Amino acid sequence: MKKHLTFGGFIWNVIQYASLLFFGFLALLPIASCVITAFKTEEEYRTTSVMALPKSWLNFENFYRAFTTANMGRAFLNSLIVMVCVLTVSVILGTQLAYVLNRFAFRGNAFVRSLFLIASLLPSVAMQVTVYKIMTSLNLVNHLYGYIIMMCGTDVISIYIFIQFMENIPVALDESAFIDGAGYQRIYWQIILPLLKPAIITSCILKGVSVYNEYYAANLYLMSKEIRTISTSLFTFVGPMGNQYNLICAGVIISLTPALIVFLLCQKHIYSGIAAGAVKG
Amino acid sequence: MSDFKLKKWARSRRGQQFFVCFSFMVLPLLLLFVFTYLPFGQMVQFSFYKMKYLTPPDKRVFVGFQNYIDVFKRDDCFKALKLSLYYCVGALVQLVIALYFATILSFKVRGGNFFKGLMFFPYLISGIAIGFIFKFFYTRGFVLDTVLGFLGVNESNIPYWLKDQAVNNWSLVATSVWRYFGQNMVLFIGAIMSVDSDLYEAAALDGANRWEQFKHIIIPGIKTILTLNVILSITGSLSAFEPPYVITGGSNGTGTYFVIMNEIAHVSQKVGLASAMAVVLLMIIFGCTILQKLFFKYVFKDVDSQDEVSSKRRKNP
Missing domain, CATH: 4.10.220 (Light-harvesting Protein)
Structure with a gap:
């Protein structure tokens, strides 16, 4: 588009960049102030203004203290275990379900679909009132595996992404494999699952972020200190340490660093995942 | 054979x-x-019983609809539902901001990717971390007050952001907008990008300005997803939970319906009442969803079929 800048176009450009800068600043300010504070020594924190820059950007003492007080090494390990288990199980269960629902017109197919759709309407916080009771009676409370099992409960968005993706995999592929003598199990494992890879990446990123950040159920079901995940390890700072924001900010920064790294590495996938997740409804 | x-x-x-x-x-x-x-x-x-988590089944007292009556009679439960109006307004503001920036960032802008990332990133932070960030942000004399001080606002004119009941709910709503508007924006950008790009070029050739393009191409192009999000934001604000739970714990009149319900269930252990509260809200949400489905069925009948035609055209050019 060749265009000569009109006066209106110029004004529009100014407004556009001004608003971008302003909202960019607003988006950054809360996090930036946290980073600044995390690098301050105890004394600086008490004596200087909140927005004054720290003397040294190499003062990692708060990070070290936050990491050890909240036992974040252990918490990272727990979060990793939870994520690996939950993602593996839910990808396998989700793709299998999508395969069956998309490829076979058995009686009850639509019924199963609507069961999952209705389930997605129930807000999870409300459900925890009675899920808590069931978890107690199954003896799953305060065990990492109990929390993992509960988190595996299939989520509808990824099933939806899988089904949509399956629709673009030609049925002829299954058919020819079947005629060549492959069973349905083998068709799933050797043809469908590898072809679903892009959808699996998308759903892993979406679900991975939500599992990593989940804290309400984690707080409810993982009480013991040694099975805390990264997000619940931050609860260490509630209470007596509630005013030591230089320490708390360091903990917060540590907890969001993995998300930042993943975000910088796979922005494209995350954006397209968000767009794909939007089609439900 | x-x-x-x-x-x-x-x-x-x-x-x-x-x-x-x-x-x-x-x-x-x-x-x-x-x-x-x-x-x-x-x-x-x-929801029909008076019980605690550990009450054995034979000790539970059947109370009929008493829990439901309590939900509507108790001050805390029903007042809390009114708080969702704040979150509703916030959600609509959020959609407008998201749509505005989606429109800007769908076209060539200097630093566009940087701004997109900056505005989206808060979505990837855990709720509890956001709680700490904003407690720090709003505390008297800390981040927000300091910045306002730079701008020349006298500290005596600044309210207590989390204690003053005139502003504290707005403060919490703002955190939710901060967290989610980037996500909405990315969603809208995806929708705008899927509109046939020939249309923009044709419009530009015809001399349409940005506002006309926005009104006649972008809005009709993403109508479905826009309406879906408006309705989702209504059900979402009814179940608002995280901002008050992690920042104020529901004190000073910031306890939304779910915060109150959570407390009744897990602190006071009135499981029956909490269940009734949950059922009432689920009914409201189901009602909204059914209205949404009807709305789509009657309002977007022709839009859907248009979508189908255009997507078919895109697949076989």
């Missing part, structure tokens, strides 16, 4: 299909039953 063989083939294929359907569905359905429908059934059942 003889008739007998054909039958056998059909039977074995059928058999295989049955086996694969069964084995691939049994676990997801079991999980769905145990963690969704069983608790849902129990919730409805418990």
Whole structure:
């Protein structure tokens, strides 16, 4: 588009960049102030203004203290275990379900679909009132595996992404494999699952972020200190340490660093995942 | 192929299909039953009883609809529902901001990717971390007050952001807008990008300015997803939970419906009342969803069929 800048176009450009800068600043300010504070020594924190820059950007003492007080090494390990288990199980269960629902017109197919759709309407916080009771009676409370099992409960968005993706995999592929003598199990494992890879990446990123950040159920079901995940390890700072924001900010920064790294590495996938997740409804 | 063989083939294929359907569905359905429908059934059942978590079944007292009556009579429960109006307004503001920036960032802008990332990133931070960030942000004399001080606002004119009941709910709503508007924006950008780009070029050739393009191409192009999000934001604000739970703990009149429900369930252990509260809200949400479905059915009948045509055209150019 060749265009000569009109006066209106110029004004529009100014407004556009001004608003971008302003909202960019607003988006950054809360996090930036946290980073600044995390690098301050105890004394600086008490004596200087909140927005004054720290003397040294190499003062990692708060990070070290936050990491050890909240036992974040252990918490990272727990979060990793939870994520690996939950993602593996839910990808396998989700793709299998999508395969069956998309490829076979058995009686009850639509019924199963609507069961999952209705389930997605129930807000999870409300459900925890009675899920808590069931978890107690199954003896799953305060065990990492109990929390993992509960988190595996299939989520509808990824099933939806899988089904949509399956629709673009030609049925002829299954058919020819079947005629060549492959069973349905083998068709799933050797043809469908590898072809679903892009959808699996998308759903892993979406679900991975939500599992990593989940804290309400984690707080409810993982009480013991040694099975805390990264997000619940931050609860260490509630209470007596509630005013030591230089320490708390360091903990917060540590907890969001993995998300930042993943975000910088796979922005494209995350954006397209968000767009794909939007089609439900 | 003889008739007998054909039958056998059909039977074995059928058999295989049955086996694969069964084995691939049994676990997801079991999980769905145990963690969704069983608790849902129990919730409805418990809502008629007065009980705690550890009350044995024979000690529970059947109270009929008393819990439901309490939900509407108790001050805290129903007042809390009114708080969702704040979150509703916030959600609509959020959609407008998101749409504005989506429109800007869908076209060539200097630093566009940087701004997109900056505005989106808050979505990837955990709720509890956001709680700490904003407690720090709003505390008297800390981040927000300091910045306002730079701008020349006198500290005595600044309210206590989390204590003053005139502003504290707006403060919490703002955190939710901060967290989610970037996500909405990315969603809208995706929708705007999927509109046929020839349209923009044709419009530009015809001399349409940005506002006309926005009104006549972008808005109709993303109408469906826009309406969906407006409706989602209504149900979302009814179930607002995180901002007050992690920042104020629901004190000073910031306890939304779910915060109150959470406290009644897990602190006061009035499981029956909490269940009734949950059922009431679920009914409201179901009602909204059914209205949404009807709305889509009657308002967007023709839009949907248009979408289909255009997507077909895109696939076979």
